[in-house]
Amino acid sequence: MDNKLTPSETPIRQTSELAPEVAPERQKSLARIQAVPWLLFIAMLGLAAFFAWRAYAPEDIGDPLATSITAFEKQNKLTVFSAQLSPVVASTDSRLFGAIQSRQVAVIPARVNYTLDLSQVDSSRLSWNEASRTLNVVLPPVQVSKPNLDEARAQYLREGIWISRDAQDKLTRDNTRLAEQQAVKQAANPVLMNLARVAAKEAIHQNLAIPLEVAGYGDVTVNVRFDGEEESKP
Incomplete structure (x- = not known):
């Protein structure tokens, strides 16, 4: 019996072999994209805290x-x-x-x-x-x-x-x-x-x-x- 693959079977086999490698890459990219707003939010909180400290930090309590x-x-x-x-x-x-x-x-x-x-x-x-x-x-x-x-x-x-x-x-x-x-x-x-x-x-x-x-x-x-x-x- 001839075991050679027909042309119609080849693409299906290649797709099933590449799927485990492509999916993680796409998930990592998605995670990076979703993390950007949170990183910006945390950075803004840090800046706000810094400027608040500069404005209201206790100085010399005086005489x-x-x-x-x-x-x-x-x-x-x-x-x-x-x-x-x-x-x-x-x-x-x-x-x-x-x-x-x-x-x-x-x-x-x-x-x-x-x-x-x-x-x-x-x-x-x-x-x-x-x-x-x-x-x-x-x-x-x-x-x-x-x-x-x-x-x-x-x-x-x-x-x-x-x-x-x-x-x-x-x-x-x-x-x-x-x-x-x-x-x-x-x-x-x-x-x-x-x-x-x-x-x-x-x-x-x-x-x-x-x-x-x-x-x-x-x-x-x-x-x-x-x-x-x-x-x-x-």
Whole structure:
């Protein structure tokens, strides 16, 4: 029997022999083509990360005193404590050469604020110890605001046989003036002043410790004292 291949069989045999070599080459080319967009995407991400780092990379965190001064500049006056007072005052009025006498007792609620003038705090009041990472602050005295009288909630007790409108107005004005004076004296009470100073120190500690931590100084110690107070020992 003749084993020679007919012309029609030859191409089929050659195709089956070349297929294992051609298919891998085509798959490699396809893989390379499909990988191009991903490579470009990764390259763009790399460039974006590089430029972001250049733009926002942390530099020298600067001077802690300057950071503290900036924190103070954001608040000109800082209210650190408030007290609710209730002055009890009395005034008298005399009419018709003393023939008509009247008296008024008043309880007038008053609110007093204790503030710090932060515009007085400059670099001369701050010092930084790099070794112990401690910021020392010397504060000006606490200021007491003018009492805010709540006359709408005032209580009055009037005495007299007959009290005219003019006499009543005068008694009220006199009691308002006396209540304001008494509220100022009560606000200067050593107990209230000490509470205000303690609140001021705590407020300043928070106002400085947090900005310094955000600025990159980490956990720092903030020592706060007032003019005339001795510096605390470590």
